[in-house]
Amino acid sequence: MIGAHVIVGYTGDAGGRDALALGSAITRVTGGELTVAAVYPPGSPGQAVEAQANLAHAAGELGAQPAEYIAFESRGAGRGLAVVASRIKADLIVAGSAEGGQHGRIAIGSTADHLLHLSPEAVMLAPSGYLPPEEPSRLTLAYVHRPQCDEAVERVAQAALRLGVPLRLITLDLRTEDPGRLRDDLALAVRLAWESTGIEAETEVAEGFDVAAAMANLEWPPGDLLVCASSEDAQPHRVFLGEVAMKALRAASCPVTVLPRGFS
Template sequence: MTVIVGYLAGKSGPAPLHLAVGAARTLRTSLTVATIVPKPWTFPSPARVDAEYAAWADQLAADSAREAQRELAALGEPLEVTFHSHAHRSASGGLTEVVSELDAEVLVLGSSASGALGQVVVGTTADHLLHSCPVPIAIATRGYRIPRGGRLTRVTCGYPGTSDAVEVVRQIDELAKRLEVPMRVITFAVRGRTMYPPEVGLHAEDSILSAWENQAAELLAQLRTDGVVSDDAVLQVVSGNGWDQALDDAEWQEGEILALGTSPRDGIARVFLGSRGAKILRVSPVPVLVLPG
């Protein structure tokens, strides 16, 4: 088993490498830096063109490995690292093949360079993998840097309070024990921008939100009563006017990661976010770990 990080020279910066190192150290496993290089089409072409294309792909893989190696060397503390290049016509398809070939435990990706620093920004490759990857995917926030201790410090599980999400909480509790880090379970109570028409008034909204917070607290407590989470797990309800405010008010630690469950699709164990999880992912201020359905 290994942690695989997708990395291409000049794309998304060192953030995914920092998250992957923290994950590999915490899991006490090896790290594989995977670079997907374009695969040539099969139609005939002059031998010289084929040779030039192959040389360019080899150089791209070598540049990516060299750039990643330089960044990893600056992080100190030795770690078993291998570099792997794989040819495919798409980055997502190539990473899916590498994940299966190398028996990956988790796939780490960076955020798109088009978003704001400090947030998870899902690019095209990550979006495709979130619908097809058979193993958990961890996505780094833009500009993420490894915490001072060099490892992950806490796992927070987002719990919507539904019966089908209980098994996800159980899985995250087992993961936290394996990582030997504290676990927190959060239910977000979010007031929508148009929760009720103006004539109903904010007082009604506050009453409904308060009732939901009380119900969420009871559902969280039931997780402990049923033995789904350990006695020392932190259970918390966080409310806000919109998902961004709720996530900001959750008081995150340095080195923390947010774990989300997913919806099963077509009876196959693969990553596939539901609408609530997708909203949380877009505004998370910490890296997000998405489990297969």
């Protein structure tokens, strides 16, 4: 299960605080290690000092919760977080939304965009203004019938079992698919979850004329977490989010985790 070692990309803005709150909550649930990283560009002494100040502020926010703090020089924040994650063997990178986005939704800035297309580790994004609950309430996996999603069913079912929360499998019907086939695919995924963990997953087919409308037809209670598998276009052991999944991420009102291809 992801969350054994979480790295948070921290910035001194609302998105950074959202990411810190989410990463902190994840490690409290999983018992994993927490690393807070502030990335600054090369040749910028002033921003290096600012990065250290941001880390001090993050330490104050976390209080007694143990964490490691790293200031890292890189030409891009997303690239820097990916490099640090690999070096410290983190299995989850948490980032916040870009400034100016809609409250309660995920706004993708340059950092998140890089991570969603090249990260070697799972990526979790926090909606703007997100306040994590004490405990997770459910794991929801966006499912389509392909190998990456079948692998994700087993992994997410195992995570749900360890966390003691329900597992929901969702498929979006954009009025272009055969609803019967979609439900048959979900039935196979339910069987896969049951055979691998003994969990009986709930399923929903969300209808809509577009992805946002379909997502709006689903309930997202506090503590829900949406998980997406990477696209078939992803390099092995890399994150790459496809077009439909990207639209679902933008429409989600809960944190979203994207698993790299070949996640284990």
